[in-house]
Amino acid sequence: MFFDPAVLSVLDALFGGRIDGENLRRVARTLIDLDVLLGEPDGRKLVLSLVPNEKRTELEARVGRTITASPASEWTESQVRRLRDFFGLVEERILPPAVPPTETITPIYGLFDHQRNAVCRLAPLLDEDERRAVLHLPTGVGKTRTAMHVVADALRAHEPSVVVWLASGKELLEQAVVAFKEAWMHLGTRPLQIGTMWGDRMPDLDRFSDGFLAVGLAKGWAVISRTDPDWAVRLSQRVRLVVFDEAHQSIARTYRQVTEELTLDFRCALLGLTATPGRTWADIDEDGELAEFFAGNKVTLEVPGKNPIEYLIENGYLARPSFRTLLSRPGLAFSEREISRIAGGLDIPEEIVAALSMSEQYVAAVLDAIDELLGVGHNRVLVFAASVDHARILSAILVARDVRSNVVTGLTPVRAREHAIRTFRSDDEVPMVLVNFGVLTTGFDAPKASAVIIARPTRSLVLFSQMVGRAIRGPKAGGTETCEVVTVIDPSLPGFGDVAAAFLNWEDVWQ
Known part of the structure; x- marks a missing residue:
């Protein structure tokens, strides 16, 4: 009664002859949609004709009507719903999602307004003239995240190429690697190498041609002074951006040499990151040397009002x-x-x-x-x-x-x-x-x-x-x-x- 003859023929053939009742019941659980049958007059009539007499009285009490006195087509929506309940079917009404004419999409690795503004103002400074600048943002405002957009822009613009991230301390370097992985998953356009060079970590730099390289300043100088004095010079041919985290350290003699050698290629830009774009609070000559090292280019907050810190706190x-x-x-x-x-x-x-x-x-x-x-x-x-x-x-x-x-x-x-x-x-x-x-x-x-x-x-x-x-x-x-x-x-x-x-x-x- 429930199966098309063609379906029964296929089942008989697949089960090696006439399909037995037990296998037929198992197949029926998948092939027959009881919910659909109860919603259609003919299907409902067929199902109701199979209800045992001892269950009819209970069913009629649940539905609120006799199940034989009227044609199956005269059932109300409420009665059909109660009939489904009797057979243990949960009614689910899935409404199509409303699609508004206009909606907003939030990027997974986006930037706040003041961060986007800083990235836009950095671009010409890193693409022209000395190609050097410092990004000056207070701690907690997202210097690393903002810088990762600059890093991603550089890697997308130059293929293949290397971006070197310089920092002192394992924590800063690990933080940079994690941030780059997250950023490139959302902003990247191709598979890249990720190199880590600090402590006892030492990648094969001669084979490092396209990717992000995190270098500890102490490690970089140790390799120059002890084992491979030309590593930074050789790598510089492929480097298009060097990022110096905590840029106030960059004019220390040894760190400055590492930085200068990595940026030998005229196409390479240097970006410094800092919340404190000076080395002291009173020595203007030493602080002036730092400013000169970055060609006097500093991009800082541009926000409404006279006090950027107060704006960031208020918001x-x-x-x-x-x-x-x-x-x-x-x-x-x-x-x-x-x-x-x-x-x-x-x-x-x-x-x-x-x-x-x-x-x-x-x-x-x-x-x-x-x-x-x-x-x-x-x-x-x-x-x-x-x-x-x-x-x-x-x-x-x-x-x-x-x-x-x-x-x-x-x-x-x-x-x-x-x-x-x-x-x-x-x-x-x-x-x-x-x-x-x-x-x-x-x-x-x-x-x-x-x-x-x-x-x-x-x-x-x-x-x-x-x-x-x-x-x-x-x-x-x-x-x-x-x-x-x-x-x-x-x-x-x-x-x-x-x-x-x-x-x-x-x-x-x-x-």
């Missing part, structure tokens, strides 16, 4: 920071010679910092600040310690006080460091404190950190800005609306204690 790109000074009185007396060294140097000598930080009063003041931040609801507190010993003792005391804490220094094994950072970045609601010395000022992204303690005295505005930047990502960048910065740094120094002032500190040398 959720940056967290609104509040600064306060850690009040501690270590009682440490400095000699006139030590005071002279502090006043004349770019930063405070390490032995003076170490002596200061390990005093009982100083350690107690930092611990009190941590307790206070946790007490007001900060779930992630990042502490920049003044030395390895300082970091270890702070973390040890926190653990003894049942505060979840890890310590990361340059001596921490790689696996332990990665575990500590991964835990700090996690969604775990338990409050955590990550104490570090010398390794997390750059290349470390922890948007959930809403408080920073800078327990490391410094006169370096560059270092200070990098430390503050670890907790300044706003909601649109996956961070927080506000952040708290507790510091032992003298807020009377130019730019210290004010993100906007730090951002604008070097404007005069780039004019």
Whole structure:
């Protein structure tokens, strides 16, 4: 009754003769759509004729009518729906999606307005004349993502070609490789090589002809000075763009040589990335040398209003920071010679910092600040310690006080460091404190950190800005609306204690 004779003939043949009842029932489950049959008068009449007498009464009560008195065609929509329910069929109404006449598509690897504007203004500077420029954006505003669009543009424009990304520190280099992989998946046009050259990693550079090469500055110089003095010169024939992350380091003698050799080809452009386009806060000659190295070309924020930082905070790109000074009185007396060294140097000598930080009063003041931040609801507190010993003792005391804490220094094994950072970045609601010395000022992204303690005295505005930047990502960048910065740094120094002032500190040398 349910099968076309032609279908039955095919089934009989495939089952080696007349198909038996058990196999016929199995086939029927796939070939017969009961939902369709119940919706059609003839099919419904056929199905109802097979309902056993003992089930008819139950069916009629469920449907609300007799199933034999009227023709099958006189069923209402409601009765058919109840009939389907009786047979255990779930009615699904799939409506075609409404297609509006106009809709918006959001790119997976897109840019904000101010980032797109920066990319557009960089293009002519990197294509003409000296082909050098610095991209100056505050930490947390997406320098790396913005730069990856420039990288992708260069690789699409030159085929085959190599883009070299220079940075110091494993974290910055790993961050760049991950960012490039994500960017090229959405912006790329062809398969590419990805090379990693830092630590014990050493790709075959003579075979590296088309792709993205991440080079550690220390590794690049070590290879030049020890094993292969011409590697950068040979590679330069294929390099069309060099990106120098944390560009304020680029005029150091050894790093400058690596950069100059990689950009020997007149077709190669040099892009510097920085949140602090100077090396000091007071030495205009040294900062001027950096500006000259990049041909005086700096692309920075162009946003409505006079204060770009305030615009970014008001629009959720940056967290609104509040600064306060850690009040501690270590009682440490400095000699006139030590005071002279502090006043004349770019930063405070390490032995003076170490002596200061390990005093009982100083350690107690930092611990009190941590307790206070946790007490007001900060779930992630990042502490920049003044030395390895300082970091270890702070973390040890926190653990003894049942505060979840890890310590990361340059001596921490790689696996332990990665575990500590991964835990700090996690969604775990338990409050955590990550104490570090010398390794997390750059290349470390922890948007959930809403408080920073800078327990490391410094006169370096560059270092200070990098430390503050670890907790300044706003909601649109996956961070927080506000952040708290507790510091032992003298807020009377130019730019210290004010993100906007730090951002604008070097404007005069780039004019």
